[in-house]
Structures are given as structure tokens and as C-alpha cells.
Amino acid sequence: MRAQHHAEKIHRGGQVKIWTREEIEARFDMERAVRMVEEGFIAYSRKKVQVPPIQNFRFDSVGGECCVKSAYVQGAETFAVKVSSGFYNNAELGLSSNSGLIVLFSARTGKPVALLQDEGWLTSVRTAIAGQLAARVLAPREVHGIGIIGTGLQARLQLEYLKTVTACRDVHVWEPVAQLHTRFAADMSVHGFNVRVHETAESVAADANLIVTATPSREALLRSAWVRDGTHITAVGADGPGKQELDPAIVGRAGVVVVDSIEQCSKYGEVSHALSAGLIQARQLIELGSVLAAGGRGRDDSNATQITIADLTGVAVQDAQIADSVVSEVS
Amino acid sequence: MRAQHHAEKIHRGGQVKIWTREEIEARFDMERAVRMVEEGFIAYSRKKVQVPPIQNFRFDSVGGECCVKSAYVQGAETFAVKVSSGFYNNAELGLSSNSGLIVLFSARTGKPVALLQDEGWLTSVRTAIAGQLAARVLAPREVHGIGIIGTGLQARLQLEYLKTVTACRDVHVWEPVAQLHTRFAADMSVHGFNVRVHETAESVAADANLIVTATPSREALLRSAWVRDGTHITAVGADGPGKQELDPAIVGRAGVVVVDSIEQCSKYGEVSHALSAGLIQARQLIELGSVLAAGGRGRDDSNATQITIADLTGVAVQDAQIADSVVSEVS
CATH class of the missing domain: 3.30.1780.10 (ornithine cyclodeaminase, domain 1)
Known part of the structure; x- marks a missing residue:
């Protein structure tokens, strides 16, 4: 009908x-x-x-x-x-x-x-939805702190859309452009989050095991040495050539690397940097749609130290x- | 202002x-x-x-x-x-x-x-304008007959837009899909053209030295042997992969091959078939914009036998x- x-x-x-x-x-x-x-x-x-x-x-x-x-x-x-x-x-x-x-x-x-x-x-919303879907299959079962890099519209939406996939409301945020973070904590507290603004990304990573990066950065903001074992990271900023938020070593260290599009992420996105540096092989990449189709989890919940990555470049x-x-x- | x-x-x-x-x-x-x-x-x-x-x-x-x-x-x-x-x-x-x-x-x-x-x-109109611009720099000084292959909207517009570049009003038309040509002659006579409907493309080519092909054909409609020396042909139908209106031998025989886009026409368009058959070299291609920028003619008017081609695939x-x-x- x-x-x-x-x-x-x-x-x-x-x-x-x-x-x-x-x-x-x-x-x-x-x-x-x-x-x-x-x-x-x-x-x-x-x-x-x-x-x-x-x-x-x-x-x-x-x-x-x-x-x-x-x-x-x-x-x-x-x-x-x-x-x-x-x-x-x-x-x-x-x-x-x-x-x-x-x-x-x-x-x-x-x-x-x-x-x-x-x-x-x-x-903006479909990008936040992709973040939610990635977190649903990849975030640790026990999230003790949510880390957010960036405080713009996309950072806010990513956080809002995480509410249905984790009960954690403790948020740690760092904003690379200093003057931008002013209202983030107040605005997000309306949504039930307890937000702590950090001085460095390193400090955010120390307090979080579910991290979302949502900036227009053209250089790595998050170093591998700062990321704790067992963390999941969703990176949504690198939606075109020249953009980057993650140290490629994090991608190399990850046990699971999920991408929205193998084709796009091989050309740009966080994965492209790790591929060209030889830190991962193309055959390791798994598409988000394939994980969702399988109906199960994308991470190995029995492995408490596993790092997982979702690299989201935005697919039409x-x-x-x-x-x-x-x-x-x-x- | x-x-x-x-x-x-x-x-x-x-x-x-x-x-x-x-x-x-x-x-x-x-x-x-x-x-x-x-x-x-x-x-x-x-x-x-x-x-x-x-x-x-x-x-x-x-x-x-x-x-x-x-x-x-x-x-x-x-x-x-x-x-x-x-x-x-x-x-x-x-x-x-x-x-x-x-x-x-x-x-x-x-x-x-x-x-x-x-x-x-x-x-439709910008395609007809491209045909007019091509004819302005490439049509023979003396057009004794206009040949049109196709009788659809684009064929009609091409003919209308030729009025400002030639005084010739004698039109010879052939339509590959038999039932489509019925109203073409009557409709075009309103615009001042004397239209003769032909049974074959060969017969059109015999009576024309300015020919426009405007069909969605996927095979050559016009054979090289039929085309008279001194003719200009504008082909507008091959706007995507798999489409073709001209025998590639015509392109090989042409003294001047003008394209709207070297990049596009090398991939599809009439020129692509001639290139892949080795009948022309990429370096022979001249863009319409380059001819127009030079401000002169695109054909050698002192050479009465020269064949010229304009291959128009449509540029954004x-x-x-x-x-x-x-x-x-x-x-």
C-alpha cells in the first residue's frame, strides 16, 4: 500500500x-x-x-x-x-x-x-548517527568516561547520540581552539552529562575509554601513548584529503579497525595515513555495514586491552x- | 556596482x-x-x-x-x-x-x-549553444545544405541555433527511429527551413556539408565513405560511456578535431573510439575554448576538402x- x-x-x-x-x-x-x-x-x-x-x-x-x-x-x-x-x-x-x-x-x-x-x-545528524552505530558495536561494555575532542556542533551531537548506547554520563572534553569550549559544559549538562574541561587531549585520554574526535584538524591531536588499553575511538573529522585527528600509530595498535567505506577511508580519513605508513594492511579494514549486518559486536569483549577504531568519512x-x-x- | x-x-x-x-x-x-x-x-x-x-x-x-x-x-x-x-x-x-x-x-x-x-x-539549450559556437568556427564559409541526424528536441534546437551562423535554410534530415520524424519538417518550416526527409543517413550526407548528429545512438550512424570532402560534423549525442554516432574513420580522416573537453572526450564521446582504434593521437585534439579564445577560425578555409569534427560531450x-x-x- x-x-x-x-x-x-x-x-x-x-x-x-x-x-x-x-x-x-x-x-x-x-x-x-x-x-x-x-x-x-x-x-x-x-x-x-x-x-x-x-x-x-x-x-x-x-x-x-x-x-x-x-x-x-x-x-x-x-x-x-x-x-x-x-x-x-x-x-x-x-x-x-x-x-x-x-x-x-x-x-x-x-x-x-x-x-x-x-x-x-x-x-550533522547522520554523522552523529554513524557515531552512535559505531559505538553500539565497538564501545567497551563498561564505559567509565567519555572523551570528546572538539566542542563544536558535531562534538555536541556525537555526545547526545551516545546516550542510548552507554549509561556513562561522565564526560571529559578538550578543545584545540581555546576560545571555543566556553559554553560546552553548561550546554551539555542540560542533557544530563557531567562535563570536565581538560587542558590537554592527553588528560582526556587518561580519563576516558570511549573517545570521539570531532574537529576539522589537519594534524594528529591524539597520541598513541596517551590512549589507554581497552579504549574505543570514533574519529569523524577526517572527511576529506589533508584532514587528520589521530596519530597513525593508534590505528596500527588497534585490534579492530572499522571504516564507513573502505574505498573512501583508503584515500583519506585516519586509515589512509596508517595505510601509507605501512602500519596496517587494507585487508584488516572492516566496513561498519558488514559489522551491523552480522548483528553482533565488533570488538572482542573478552579482550580487556583491545583498542578499537571507527573511522567515519561520511558516505552518501x-x-x-x-x-x-x-x-x-x-x- | x-x-x-x-x-x-x-x-x-x-x-x-x-x-x-x-x-x-x-x-x-x-x-x-x-x-x-x-x-x-x-x-x-x-x-x-x-x-x-x-x-x-x-x-x-x-x-x-x-x-x-x-x-x-x-x-x-x-x-x-x-x-x-x-x-x-x-x-x-x-x-x-x-x-x-x-x-x-x-x-x-x-x-x-x-x-x-x-x-x-x-x-538542452546550452548544448545547442555549444553546437552554434562550434559551427561558428568550424562550418564551411559556404554551406549548401545542413544535414541533421535525429529529429528530437536536441536536433530541433541545434537547427534553430544554426540560424545565426549560416544563411543556408536547406535542411536534410534522417531519423534512425522511423516513427519519430513525422512532425519535424512541418515544425522546422515555421522557423524558415526547407526540410527534406531522407530515407538514409548516406543520402543526407550526400546533400550536406554541415552535419549535426543529435541522437542517443550506441552505434555509428554515419559512415566515413558517405561524408563529402569539405564537410563539418558536430556530434552531440555521445555524452556518456557506450554512446556513439560517428564511424571512427571519420574522426581519423578529419583535419581538425575539436572537443569540448579533452578529458571527457578521451574517456567517451566520438573521439574516444578513434583514440582507442589508433586513428588519431591525443595531441591532435583541440578544445573548443582554445579555438574561441584565439578569436579566429578553427578550420583552414583555404582547404576546400578539409573535414572538421566537433565532439561535444557537455561540460558542467x-x-x-x-x-x-x-x-x-x-x-
């Missing part, structure tokens, strides 16, 4: 439905989005998704970058083209750094069916699925 | 302006569009355009294909992301085969500024420029 209803709407060939950010947030269903992003990762790792090469632009004179990510999950009603950008001088103009939109097209007729003017919000299938979760009919 | 005015509008960070197809056609200025597409080709050949790899989708079960082409001309106010599709079973649903839209984003802030719901119309800079020609302020 759902497919038929949906098809009729598309086949009318009518106007594109425009979704404002407010409408998207009002309609957004977190559980449904998590489920669909998870299904998307599984389909991706089963090679059931068309994901053409990412398009990248750079606007060096204004500190801007933009990427176009597109995906079609075989059998879905729609395919997605997502444009997202970060223009890091925008604050001087009183504008947000991140922008973006997603256009959904009918996979039966090619006609555009929905324009989601989410301003990059869905990209996440965008297609989260947009579809907002737009499609709930049956 | 113009740039400042434009910048103020963008910097407000307000809503995206939505352009319907009717608004686009009403605002469209052919001369301005031709000038801007020409400038785009020149900038492209001077390496002043960011053109990331084209994204392609295939929807085999419904005879559909879609591509995403994006471009930023260095120094422009905006950059463009264009999605265009052809779903060749749409007629059964009472829908047009072609669809598409273009989104323009501010190159200063990354914010979307305009959505052009042109339904693929601008893609055309999309960026034609969209900008509609949207930007006329100073």
Missing part, C-alpha cells in the same frame, strides 16, 4: 515539495532515522548502493569548501543528491559556517520530488537514507 | 529563490547566454574552472539515467550543481523523458541562492554559465 501510494504521488509529475529546516526538524524521527541509516550502511557494504565519486570544491580565498554526495539504494523509491559546505569565514558575516540541501528524485521517472533545505542539519548513502526517513510515508 | 548589489543579496543569507521553467524561459536572453557559455568554454580551457568528476546513475529496470555536473568558474559569484536525467520509459506514463534542475550557491558563503527548476531545458561549465545568465543581474 505504501509503495503504491508513494508511486501515485511521484507519477503525477507535479511540483517539487520544498521542506524548510523547521519542517524537517518537526517531522524528524530519531529512531526511524537511526534504523534507516543502519539499513543504508548494510546495503552499502552489500554493494546494493550506487555511490558515484564525491565532487569537491575549494574556495580558498574565503576559507570555503563544498562537497556533493549522491546515492541510490537499489530498490528505493528515490535517489539523493546532497550538497554540503563549510565556509569558515562566515562568522565574520554573521552567518553559520555550514550550509547544505538535499534533493530527492524519483528513481522511476527522474523527476525531482523533494528539496530539503536543511542547511546542513541532516548531514547516509544522506539518502536520512532524507528518505523524513520525506517518505510512514506505513 | 553589480558585484556589490549581488553580494548584498547573497549575504543576507535569506531564502533560496525558486525559478520555475516559465520564469526561466521568460527571463532567458539568448545572446547573453551564448556570450556567457562562450566565456565559460574559454575559462575552462584556460584551467580557470573547477569541474569535479561527473556523477552518473543508471536505472536499468526503467530505462533511466541521471548525471550530476558541477562547476565553479574562478571569480564568479556563484557555483552550480546541475542534475539532469533521461528516463526513456516515461512516455508510457505520459511524462517527458528529460528532467533536471540547477542549484546555484554563493561562492563567498556556500549558501544556496537559486533553484532553477528548468526540467532539463537549460541543458556550460550549465554554470547558462544558469548564471538567467539569474544574475544585468548591469
Whole structure:
């Protein structure tokens, strides 16, 4: 019934439905989005998704970058083209750094069916969902402290989305750009977290066994010597060439290295640095979708010293699925 | 003044302006569009355009294909992301085969500024403009007959856009799909052309020295033996892998081979077949933008037997420029 209803709407060939950010947030269903992003990762790792090469632009004179990510999950009603950008001088103009939109097209007729003017919000959320899924299969059973590197929007969302996978509320945070951390502790305490701001990443690593790095860094912020045995680290910042948050030695030391996309993470992402340094072999990489498809855990819970890594570069299938979760009919 | 005015509008960070197809056609200025597409080709050949790899989708079960082409001309106010599709079973649903839209984003802030719901119309027109520009520099001085292979929308537009580059109005047409040619002659006579429908492409080639091929063919339609000395041929159909309209021997025989993009035409397009057959060398290829930049002719008018070829695969800079020609302020 759902497919038929949906098809009729598309086949009318009518106007594109425009979704404002407010409408998207009002309609957004977190559980449904998590489920669909998870299904998307599984389909991706089963090679059931068309994901053409990412398009990248750079606007060096204004500190801007933009990427176009597109995906079609075989059998879905729609395919997605997502444009997202970060223009890091925008604050001087009183504008947000991140922008973006997603256009959904009918996979039966090619006609555009929905324009989601989410301003990059869905990209931020689907990245946090990926962090949640990675932590679900890789975080230690007993988390005694959550470490967060970075205090921007993505750092906040990652922390919020960890609430369903761990009961731990003790958070240790360090922000590489000193003036940015001011409101993080207060804001996150509203969500029930006890936040301690640290002076160094080393000190964060000493107090945490579940760490998320969420910065636009272009150099390693976390040294291997600082990371305790038994820690899981999710790195979400290295979403393009030249970006890096982790000492490659951490990746080399990890017993399990999960990636959102073997293809992308081999080219950039934390894994690419470890691969080119010869610290790991490509055959060691496991895709998040493969771990999720297996239905079990991604780490060896009997091995208390095992380090695990999730390297998340952002795959277009996440965008297609989260947009579809907002737009499609709930049956 | 113009740039400042434009910048103020963008910097407000307000809503995206939505352009319907009717608004686009009403605002469209052919001369301005031709000038801007020409400038785009020149900038492209001077390496002043960011053109990331084209994204392609295939929807085999419904005879559909879609591509995403994006471009930023260095120094422009905006950059463009264009999605265009052809779903060749749409007629059964009472829908047009072609669809598409273009989104323009501010190159200063990354914010979307305009959505052009042109339904693929601008893609069709910018392709016809490329044909006009190619004919301007490559068509013989004396055209005694125009040959058109194909009778679809693109064939019609190519013919219309040739009116400003030749006084010839005698048209010879052949359509590979027999039932499609019915209204072409009547429709084109309204534009002042005398159209004769032929039974074969061979017969068209015998009566024409300016030929345009505009079909979705996947095999050669025009044999070298049929093409008269002194003819110019513009081929616009081979816009993706597997497509072909010309016998590669024609390309090998040509004294001048102009391409819209050396990179794209080396991978697909008519030229790719001739390259892989060893009939031409990559160094013989000249980009249309380079010919236009030189300001002169692309053919040797003193050589009455010279064959010239323009292989047009469609470059994203055309999309960026034609969209900008509609949207930007006329100073």
C-alpha cells in the first residue's frame, strides 16, 4: 500500500515539495532515522548502493569548501543528491559556517520530488548517527568516561547520540581552539552529562575509554601513548584529503579497525595515513555495514586491552537514507 | 556596482529563490547566454574552472539515467550543481523523458541562492549553444545544405541555433527511429527551413556539408565513405560511456578535431573510439575554448576538402554559465 501510494504521488509529475529546516526538524524521527541509516550502511557494504565519486570544491580565498554526495539504494523509491559546505569565514558575516540541501528524485521517472533545505542539519545528524552505530558495536561494555575532542556542533551531537548506547554520563572534553569550549559544559549538562574541561587531549585520554574526535584538524591531536588499553575511538573529522585527528600509530595498535567505506577511508580519513605508513594492511579494514549486518559486536569483549577504531568519512548513502526517513510515508 | 548589489543579496543569507521553467524561459536572453557559455568554454580551457568528476546513475529496470555536473568558474559569484536525467520509459506514463534542475550557491558563503527548476531545458539549450559556437568556427564559409541526424528536441534546437551562423535554410534530415520524424519538417518550416526527409543517413550526407548528429545512438550512424570532402560534423549525442554516432574513420580522416573537453572526450564521446582504434593521437585534439579564445577560425578555409569534427560531450561549465545568465543581474 505504501509503495503504491508513494508511486501515485511521484507519477503525477507535479511540483517539487520544498521542506524548510523547521519542517524537517518537526517531522524528524530519531529512531526511524537511526534504523534507516543502519539499513543504508548494510546495503552499502552489500554493494546494493550506487555511490558515484564525491565532487569537491575549494574556495580558498574565503576559507570555503563544498562537497556533493549522491546515492541510490537499489530498490528505493528515490535517489539523493546532497550538497554540503563549510565556509569558515562566515562568522565574520554573521552567518553559520555550514550550509547544505538535499534533493530527492524519483528513481522511476527522474523527476525531482523533494528539496530539503536543511542547511546542513541532516548531514550533522547522520554523522552523529554513524557515531552512535559505531559505538553500539565497538564501545567497551563498561564505559567509565567519555572523551570528546572538539566542542563544536558535531562534538555536541556525537555526545547526545551516545546516550542510548552507554549509561556513562561522565564526560571529559578538550578543545584545540581555546576560545571555543566556553559554553560546552553548561550546554551539555542540560542533557544530563557531567562535563570536565581538560587542558590537554592527553588528560582526556587518561580519563576516558570511549573517545570521539570531532574537529576539522589537519594534524594528529591524539597520541598513541596517551590512549589507554581497552579504549574505543570514533574519529569523524577526517572527511576529506589533508584532514587528520589521530596519530597513525593508534590505528596500527588497534585490534579492530572499522571504516564507513573502505574505498573512501583508503584515500583519506585516519586509515589512509596508517595505510601509507605501512602500519596496517587494507585487508584488516572492516566496513561498519558488514559489522551491523552480522548483528553482533565488533570488538572482542573478552579482550580487556583491545583498542578499537571507527573511522567515519561520511558516505552518501547516509544522506539518502536520512532524507528518505523524513520525506517518505510512514506505513 | 553589480558585484556589490549581488553580494548584498547573497549575504543576507535569506531564502533560496525558486525559478520555475516559465520564469526561466521568460527571463532567458539568448545572446547573453551564448556570450556567457562562450566565456565559460574559454575559462575552462584556460584551467580557470573547477569541474569535479561527473556523477552518473543508471536505472536499468526503467530505462533511466541521471548525471550530476558541477562547476565553479574562478571569480564568479556563484557555483552550480546541475542534475539532469533521461528516463526513456516515461512516455508510457505520459511524462517527458528529460528532467533536471540547477542549484546555484554563493561562492563567498556556500549558501544556496537559486533553484532553477528548468526540467532539463537549460541543458538542452546550452548544448545547442555549444553546437552554434562550434559551427561558428568550424562550418564551411559556404554551406549548401545542413544535414541533421535525429529529429528530437536536441536536433530541433541545434537547427534553430544554426540560424545565426549560416544563411543556408536547406535542411536534410534522417531519423534512425522511423516513427519519430513525422512532425519535424512541418515544425522546422515555421522557423524558415526547407526540410527534406531522407530515407538514409548516406543520402543526407550526400546533400550536406554541415552535419549535426543529435541522437542517443550506441552505434555509428554515419559512415566515413558517405561524408563529402569539405564537410563539418558536430556530434552531440555521445555524452556518456557506450554512446556513439560517428564511424571512427571519420574522426581519423578529419583535419581538425575539436572537443569540448579533452578529458571527457578521451574517456567517451566520438573521439574516444578513434583514440582507442589508433586513428588519431591525443595531441591532435583541440578544445573548443582554445579555438574561441584565439578569436579566429578553427578550420583552414583555404582547404576546400578539409573535414572538421566537433565532439561535444557537455561540460558542467556550460550549465554554470547558462544558469548564471538567467539569474544574475544585468548591469
